[in-house]
Amino acid sequence: PGAYVAIYEWCLTDKFDENDDLHKKLALDIEHGDGIAKLFSTRVALQAAKDAGFEIEVASDLAHETEVGNEIPWYADLDVGLVNFNGIQGFARSQVGRIFTTNAVKLLEKVGIAPTGTVQVQEVLSTAADGLVSGAKKEIFTPMYLIVGRKPLN
DSSP states (O other): OOOEEEEEEEEEOTTOOTTOHHHHHHHHHHHHHHTOSOOOBHHHHHHHHHHTTOEEEEEEETTTSOOTTOSSOTTGGGOOOSOOOSHHHHHHHSHHHHHHHHHHHHHHHHTTSSOTTHHHHHHHHHHHHHHHHHHHHTTSEEEEEEEEEEOOOO
16 A cells, blocks of 8 residues: 556647557557557546556656657657668668668568568668658657556455
């Protein structure tokens, strides 16, 4: 009794529209690319914490509801655009860098240095990154839904 729990969850926000084909595609891209069986809404996550018997102290989407600390969006490193020469990681995440990386991995796979399926993994991760960025920009997805709950004292 009285113990606290903090839950930090990836969720769909209230702006997610189940009838919007683009929203559904982005959710599926995130789920598939990040190995998530199903993304639930913030409302479902909050209700699950309540159903588990926690008194909710804090429930907040830290990606969208706070101002301080959000000057640079959480997805900025994934959203580098066409080309980026800000270090090897920046280049690799850019569109040109992804094309270069995909072709390099194809070559490595073909000559037997990289195992078969490496290109598929790289493509899945790229799809995930695109889904994360687009979902965040449309504010239909958050990786930062914080719930702090407390077990009742009685």
